[in-house]
Amino acid sequence: xxxxxxxxxxxxxxxxxxxxxxxxxxxxxxxxxxxxxxxxxxxxxxxxxxxxxxxxxxxxxxxxxxxxxxxxxxxxxxxxxxxxxxxxxxxxxxxxxxxxxxxxxxxxxxxxxxx
Amino acid sequence: xxxxxxxxxxxxxxxxxxxxxxxxxxxxxxxxxxxxxxxxxxxxxxxxxxxxxxxxxxxxxxxxxxxxxxxxxxxxxxxxxxxxxxxxxxxxxxxxxxxxxxxxxxxxxxxxxxx
Numbered sequence: 001x002x003x004x005x006x007x008x009x010x011x012x013x014x015x016x017x018x019x020x021x022x023x024x025x026x027x028x029x030x031x032x033x034x035x036x037x038x039x040x041x042x043x044x045x046x047x048x049x050x051x052x053x054x055x056x057x058x059x060x061x062x063x064x065x066x067x068x069x070x071x072x073x074x075x076x077x078x079x080x081x082x083x084x085x086x087x088x089x090x091x092x093x094x095x096x097x098x099x100x101x102x103x104x105x106x107x108x109x110x111x112x113x114x115x
Numbered sequence: 116x117x118x119x120x121x122x123x124x125x126x127x128x129x130x131x132x133x134x135x136x137x138x139x140x141x142x143x144x145x146x147x148x149x150x151x152x153x154x155x156x157x158x159x160x161x162x163x164x165x166x167x168x169x170x171x172x173x174x175x176x177x178x179x180x181x182x183x184x185x186x187x188x189x190x191x192x193x194x195x196x197x198x199x200x201x202x203x204x205x206x207x208x209x210x211x212x213x214x215x216x217x218x219x220x221x222x223x224x225x226x227x228x229x230x
Contacts (some may be wrong), residue, residue, distance in 0.1 A: 031216055042119075042206050043160070056215055078216035089158060095216055101167075102148055102216050106160035 004107035006092050012113045013082055014042045020078045021110040025094030032075050033104060034067055034108055035091040036060065049075060050097070117142045119207050119221035128197045135182070136192040136224045138207030144168075148210040149190040151181065152217060155203040158207075166190055167179050197228045 001102050005024045013019050025032050035043035043098045046065070053074040061067075064082075069075040079086055089111050093104035118141040128134035140149065151163040166174045166181045174181040182191040194201055204225050208218040 011178040012199070034219055040223075042121075042208075042222050043218075045211075045217050045219070048215050048217055048219070056217070086228045089161065091158075097216070099179040101150075102210055103150060104160075104164060104216070104218055105162070106152075 003080045004094055004105050006048075006090075006091055006107035006110050008110060009108065010111050010113075012115065014028060014072075014115050015084060016081055018078065019112060020076055021090050021092075021096060021112075023077070023092030023094075025073070025074045025075070025092070026096075026105055027073075029093045029094035029096045029105070030072070031097060032069055033093045033095075034075070034077050035093065035107070037086075037089040037091055047079075079112075084114045087112055087114045117144075117209055117211060117219050119209050119219055121207055121221035123224045124222075126224055128138050128194075128228055129200075130199060130227065130228055130230050131196055133193060133195045134197055134226065135192070135226075136205050136207075136226065138190045138192065138221060140188050140190060140207070141208050142209065142212070144212050145223075147212075149181070149183070150208040150210070151179070151192045151205045152206045152208060152220075154206060154223070160206070162195075164192070168174050195227075201230060203224060203229045 032049040034046040037043045049069040064080045089109045091109045093106045136220045147168045151165045152162045180193045
């Protein structure tokens with residue numbers, strides 16, 4: 001098992017551009033989460049999928065953000081019309097319903113810098 | 116509302132000594148789970164240890180142990196025999212109420228191990 005993978009690892013973009021991040025969870029995991037982490041802070045929940053259904057969205061997820069998990073496997077997080085305040089690490093995590101502890105398995109993150 | 120508080124922004128410890136990282140939590144739920152994660156400079160969140168609210172024994176995983184004091188709502192992480200590779204950011208987290216499995220994180224503590 002290769003774990004959770006995220007792509008790209010780093011993205012530098014100009015304000016106003018659109019960016020898309022991809023997350024490939026652990027293959028047998030049905031739950032997928034996106035978090036945002038700014039420097040020196042803990043991860044903040046953005047959204048959650050169970051299979052292909054997006055079941056919860058944080059109020060942090062403005063209209064410029066959209067996430068999909070079309071076939072219940074990989075997920076994408078798109079940010080439209082990026083702003084400097086979007087600069088952060090975007091973390092993806094996955095888990096399996098009914099796991100022994102319910103721990104989330106995280107990828108290495110996608111770091112976004114908006115100039 | 117559920118909340119995790121980590122009051123130590125930064126900690127230093129001498130190599131081979133033990134260190135305690137503090138975590139307090141707030142919840143009205145009777146059943147909950149508490150987690151500790153390590154985040155090295157590479158960015159990946161690494162699961163360390165889990166404590167369930169009904170677990171009678173404090174959790175241990177190798178050099179990590181969790182000092183769970185339910186009445187005080189604290190779940191401190193103890194790292195014994197610190198190693199240079201333990202230098203990282205450490206996050207305490209709680210599983211949110213409901214059935215999403217999402218975690219709520221504290222602000223983290225940066226640990227530096229001195230040789």
